[in-house]
Amino acid sequence: MSTPDQKVAVVTGASQGIGAGVVDGYRKLGYAVVATSRGIAPSDDPYVLTVQGDITDPATAERVASAAIERFGRIDALVNNAGIFVSKPFHEYTQADYDRVTSVNVAGFFRITQLAIEQMLRQGSGHVVQITTSLVDHASSEVPSVLASLTKGGLQSATKALAIEYAARGIRSNAVSLGVIRTSMHPAEYHETLGALHPVGRMGEIQDAVGAVLYLENAPFVTGEILHVDGGQSAGH
Known part of the structure; x- marks a missing residue:
């Protein structure tokens, strides 16, 4: 059980890659963490509670939020890391592609964020972080x-919108907009090609993404920020 003043972070998509890195990062800050994904395994760390489930299902969001409050008593940070990326010419997307991407990237954000903010309002403080992509700001052919x-x-x-709506009530909202990060999603044979998409000439590392999230966590005067961690992609080519 955490101490009364120990802060608590909830991380979605937490079983591997960036999500697992974010869990470790918050633990190093001294936070207890509730980590969720469909296939996440139990943790040996008593301050990491894992909850299996599909975050697109509102029932999973309810279980995650309830588990955080029952086990640790609060929610101080939510990192909406769960997401999927499907790259196809627009006219080739199928209804199944649309349903899958929107369910994870949008529905997977919606209910868990509502529940986290409800608890943050009770506490009078909190921080929500979305993980996005720099392709939003700098499309590439x-x-x-x-x-x-x-x-x-x-x-x-x-x-x-969240940053402005809740600024006067102690809740911050920020996003980390990423370039391509080196994870197991990307086979080694594509690393050179993917690296070349970035002006700096390489892919990012998981710790680049984690460091950005933790910077925002420790920046109380920063809200409404879209922090680009993309090797210069958003600036141009």
Whole structure:
């Protein structure tokens, strides 16, 4: 059980890659963490509570929020990391593609964020972070990404709207807009090609994304910010 003054973070899409890195990052800050994904395994760390479930299902969001409050008594940060990316020419997207991407990227954000903010309002403080993509701000003919722009672009707009709506009530809202990050999603044979999409000539690392989230967590005067961590992509080519 956490101490009364120990802060608590909830992280979605937390079983691997950036999400797992964010869990570790918050633990190093001394936070207890509730980590969720469909296939997440139990943790040996008593200050990491894992909850299996599909975050697109509102019932999963309810279980995650309830678990955080029952186990640790509060929610101080929510990192909406769960997301999927499907790159196709726009006219080739199927209804199944649309349903899958919108359910994870939008529905997966909606209910858990409502529940987290309800608890943050009771506490009088909190911080919500969305993980998005720099393709929202800098479209590329090499990477067709209309569904990403539709969904993650919506999250960026929602990030600013939340920041303004709750600024006077102690709740901040920010986003980290990423370039391509080196994770197991990207086979090694594509690393050189993916790296070349960035003006700096390489892919980002998981710690680049984690560091951005933790910077925002420790920046109490920053809200409504879309922080680009993309090797210069959003600035141009």
